[in-house]
Amino acid sequence: DIQMTQSPSTLSASVGDRVTISCRASQSISGWLAWYQQQPGKAPKLLISEASNLRSGVPSRFSGSGSGTEFTLTITSLQTDDFASYYCQQYNSFPWTFGQGTTVEVK
């Protein structure tokens, strides 16, 4: 299985901050990476697919980049609703696997 490793595990930030979350794959996954946001007690919500393709309805302050084994999720000007956990998921090789998550908390 492809292992997905996110860093950091927890990130403390303030409203208006620029936030960057990293995701590393144990082998190349080309650009087959998705990002999800999960609020406490809720299901994950798809934010980005194909590493950088923003899904419909997702605010433009979210962006994704990367290819191969190194990927980044960036949130420019963090908003209150953005304090949540974020997960990457690879879909290059079966079984599909997720990172362990990054929690963005209030500083």
Next chain:
Amino acid sequence: QVQLQESGPGLVKPSETLSLTCTVSGGFMSTYNWSWIRQSPGRGLEFIGNINYIRLTDFNPSLKSRVTMSVDTSRNQFFLLLSSVTAADTAVYFCARQVYGVYIFDVWGQGILVSVSS
């Protein structure tokens, strides 16, 4: 818009079979895969498997020997059976829609907590 809702027992005894139903509303089941994913503090998010409307399945090899999935398109439902459960199977179980050929999960149910305990 499509909505998913999990249902089933919240408590299962060790060695027994976990049984969950996902009801799909607001859309058709064709052209998508229908998936089960679970989340626990120890394992994080873990893909269990999926099924499509013609009953083709793919299971995570780590769970394949214990997993059965089925679908009833006339009732817009799909199902998960996980046999011989242990405490390690305690998790929130989500059903999700998977885009066929792209393998991302674009619609999720709210999740159901299933505890394995005697």
